Amino acid sequence: MFTSLMLWGLLTSCSEDIIHIPNTTLRVGGVEQVEGTDLELRIFTEEGQCVDAGVKESEMKDCLPYVDRASGQVRLAFDFRYDSTQFEVPLTAEFLEVYHMGARVSPDQPPMKVEIIPHNPVRTPQLFILVIDASGSMNTPDALGLTRMAKVKEALLDKDVVKGFFPEEVKSAVVLLNFTAGKPVPVGTAGVEILKNQKRYKTLVRESLQPQGGYTHLYDAVEYATGELLQNEEIKKFLTLNDASPTIIVLTDGFNNLSAADTCGDNAVRLSRLLKNLRERRTGEGVELDLRPTVFSVGLGRPIRPRKTIEDSLKRNLVDVDPGKLCGKYAGSRIDGSLEKIGIDNASLEWIAFHGGGFSYIHQDVEGLGKAFQGAAAERFEWFELRYAVDQFYLRRAFESKLRLVAFATAEAKLMLYPSPWFDAPTGTPDESGWARPTPLRASAAVVMPILGILISVAFFGAAGFNTRRALFGRTRRVKPKAPPGGGPGAAPPAGGAG
Amino acid sequence: MNIFLVPYTWQRHLQVALITGAAGLLAWWFVMSWFTFFGPFWSLEWDGALFLATCSGMIGGAAVLAEGSLRRRALPSRLALTLTAAGISFGVGFAGYWLWTFALGPALFGAVPDSIDSALVSLRYRLGGFVIAGLGSALGPLVTRKFKGGVTQLLSGAAAGLFGGAVWHLCNFTIYYDLYLASALGAFTWGFGYGVLAWGIPDELYAGWLRVLSPSRYGLRIPVDAMDRSPKERFVGHFPRGLDVWLNAEGQVMELHLSVAVDGEQHYKARGLTLQPTVVRRFLERIDLRYDPRRPAPLETRLSSGDRVVLGQGDQATTLEFIMLPREER
Structure with missing residues (x-):
């Protein structure tokens, strides 16, 4: 009766939505996708999904969810899907927001940390549209006499950057433009030329990329590169034939500046207009994910505003920019001859990159610029491993992990994780970077066996100690008998003796 | 367990505790390994019930098995009693978990929705489960012993469950965050605590012996x-x-030099029966028992295991020792 009751209880209480993760004491619920996003963010919860995503046998151990409560670490693996097929993206930790029980996991607030480990790199065909600021300020030399344009050229000719723009695996190409006032113009050619080989690209960069002088119509350049230029027949043809996606990299050393009287605050309305257009071009109806432009911004110089002052606006996905948000205390300051000497408008670049689905880089040296270009031309990956750490306190109970892709495209999914509240599998072993790796179950023998061994030993300690003590006090050996005066020792007792 | 390996010292009271502690540890290992390796066939809500009930069953069963071994019960009887005790302890631990989770816990701490969240591990909502399961671990042995030592057993079981729950909680949330070791230590403490509190090895398993230490008739x-x-x-x-x-x-x-008597409560006494020197020696103590003609009754003193009695004096004195040995020595 009791057994039947138990079995009935066990069977009826089983939930089909919650599954056990092998070799752990963790269960997970179903992955919940947020509706209305561009991509499906598929968090792996079963080995079959890992296999389907191209996870190698040797990496299978990194594919399924893992929670190490002793160190407060969580590991999830995921990929992106578009129309049910895998969609490779160039994801880094900056592009992914991680929420633990509804709170953002911020890597800059220890003990929280986030790391994305991409797996299975692939190159996808791309058309890189380089939009380089050619205003007069690009002729400004640094302390060593190297002009800003010379730094840009050196970075663009770096072999790793060139390799990124022209990968061997797939067909990619470059369109090289510079801009001052008005529409950006092709570098070294009369019309738009798609540079399909390294030699031509290097020649044009080396010989034709020069400062032109004039104001910096940054917003117009982005507007043109993401709109009118993509309607160019040659470009459309290249994108279609090669199944390539357009990646726009815009570089500037200052501010959007249309006239000598412009102030920083004047740019707010213009930027808002650009962002609205940009959003429409990326997420408007009928825009195919493959063909939507991705905009990376590269600033050459010193930022005038701390990033945290604009983070809130970025988080809220705002496109309405007011002078205060854009410029802070510099809202009324003139750009020409004043602000442009202090630094660059990193806020605009952040906004443009955020709404352009890319990333903003600010650097002052050749090496930094090279890394920025490489970042924009980065490989894409088939699947990703996310590791994040929070205070152990927050792993005391079931929790929800939510992942949100914030650049390139939109994708969001959440997963409930249910670590057993009563016991855990062996505590993870930290690797060289401090992230816990699952410890095999057999390691639990290292806890159980010594303790059982000690228990068994202790069980004999009593007897051993007792006998030792008796031996030390002379109770276990016969003292040599003295010569008896009469009647030998051990003489037999009379009848009725000891019993 | 073997009574011959358990000398009559204070350490004998730890012997059953070591066994029941090991049983708690093995219960944890079994549940954890099953869960990890094979995966649970039960749902999340049943984790606590099965964990506590398994610990309760194995600790209760181990206690009865240990007692059966010490008393040299027949093997079938020993196994039957062990299984009975384990089954009762498991059942009580299992039912007690639900009783606490759905009735006692909410009644004591209010109907907080979290109190029935099976993934919540706050001690407030879990301690009662440990205590009731601890009672369960005592109830199985108690039934097989026909309720002998009832209150002590039950209180010991509840206290052991309480200790186990406290260690489980402290190791997981206060001293350090490691539920792996915390659950292992909690289960061990529960078993060990129960063994210490409820299972001191009774004196009735031992008998007092007189043994000659002098060369003449040594041993x-x-x-x-x-x-x-x-x-x-x-x-x-x-x-x-x-x-x-x-x-x-x-x-x-x-x-007629000395007599050693035992009463119905297994208290031992030595009585001096002669005018010749008769001294009982023990640590920092010497008691002269030689007969005093002015007294109507002989002098006597209690005897404890390890005491020596010296008959006579000087080089020719004879020494006896009083020692407690397993009754089965006979």
Whole structure:
């Protein structure tokens, strides 16, 4: 009766939505996708999904969810899907927001940390549209006499950057433009030329990329590169034939500046207009994910505003920019001859990159610029491993992990994780970077066996100690008998003796 | 367990505790390994019930098995009693978990929605489960012992469950965050605590013996206790018609020198029966028991395991020791 009751209880209480993760004491619920996003963010919860995503046998151990409560670490693996097929993206930790029980996991607030480990790199065909600021300020030399344009050229000719723009695996190409006032113009050619080989690209960069002088119509350049230029027949043809996606990299050393009287605050309305257009071009109806432009911004110089002052606006996905948000205390300051000497408008670049689905880089040296270009031309990956750490306190109970892709495209999914509240599998072993790796179950023998061994030993300690003590006090050996005066020792007792 | 390996020292009271502690640890290992390796066939809500019930069942069963081994019960009987106790302990631990989770816990701490969240591990909502399961671990052995030592057993079980839950919580949330070791230590503490509190090895498994340490008749020994555990007295001397321990007169042993008696409550006493020196020696203590003619009754003193009795004096004195050995030595 009791057994039947138990079995009935066990069977009826089983939930089909919650599954056990092998070799752990963790269960997970179903992955919940947020509706209305561009991509499906598929968090792996079963080995079959890992296999389907191209996870190698040797990496299978990194594919399924893992929670190490002793160190407060969580590991999830995921990929992106578009129309049910895998969609490779160039994801880094900056592009992914991680929420633990509804709170953002911020890597800059220890003990929280986030790391994305991409797996299975692939190159996808791309058309890189380089939009380089050619205003007069690009002729400004640094302390060593190297002009800003010379730094840009050196970075663009770096072999790793060139390799990124022209990968061997797939067909990619470059369109090289510079801009001052008005529409950006092709570098070294009369019309738009798609540079399909390294030699031509290097020649044009080396010989034709020069400062032109004039104001910096940054917003117009982005507007043109993401709109009118993509309607160019040659470009459309290249994108279609090669199944390539357009990646726009815009570089500037200052501010959007249309006239000598412009102030920083004047740019707010213009930027808002650009962002609205940009959003429409990326997420408007009928825009195919493959063909939507991705905009990376590269600033050459010193930022005038701390990033945290604009983070809130970025988080809220705002496109309405007011002078205060854009410029802070510099809202009324003139750009020409004043602000442009202090630094660059990193806020605009952040906004443009955020709404352009890319990333903003600010650097002052050749090496930094090279890394920025490489970042924009980065490989894409088939699947990703996310590791994040929070205070152990927050792993005391079931929790929800939510992942949100914030650049390139939109994708969001959440997963409930249910670590057993009563016991855990062996505590993870930290690797060289401090992230816990699952410890095999057999390691639990290292806890159980010594303790059982000690228990068994202790069980004999009593007897051993007792006998030792008796031996030390002379109770276990016969003292040599003295010569008896009469009647030998051990003489037999009379009848009725000891019993 | 074997009573022959358990000398009559204070450490004997830890012997069953070591077994029940090991049982708790193995119960944890079994549940954790099953969960990790095979995966649970039960749902999340049942984790606590099965974990606590398994610990309860194995600890209760181990206690009965240990007792059966110490008492040398017949193997079938030993196994039957063990399984019965384990089953009862498991059942009580299992039912007690639900009783606490759905009735007692909410009644005591209010109907907080979290209190029935099976993934919540706050001690407030879990301690009662440990205590009831601890009671369960005592109830199984109690039934098989026909309720002998009822209150002690039950209180010990509840206290052991409480200790186990406290260690589980402290190791996981206060001292350090490691539920792996915390659950192992919690289960071990529960078992060990129960063994210590409820299972001191009873004196009835031992009997007092007199043993000769002197060269003459070295090693000769006799039990003081009667087979039926009734009061009994043993005599030492060299009266020609024989005594319980016959010793040579040359060893300064008088004809009727000493008696050692045990009463119905297994208290041992030595009585001096001669005017010759008779001294009981123990740590930092010497008691002269020689007969005082002015007193109507002989002098006597209690005897504890390890005490020595010196008969006579000087080089010719004879030494006896009183020692507690397993009753089965007979």
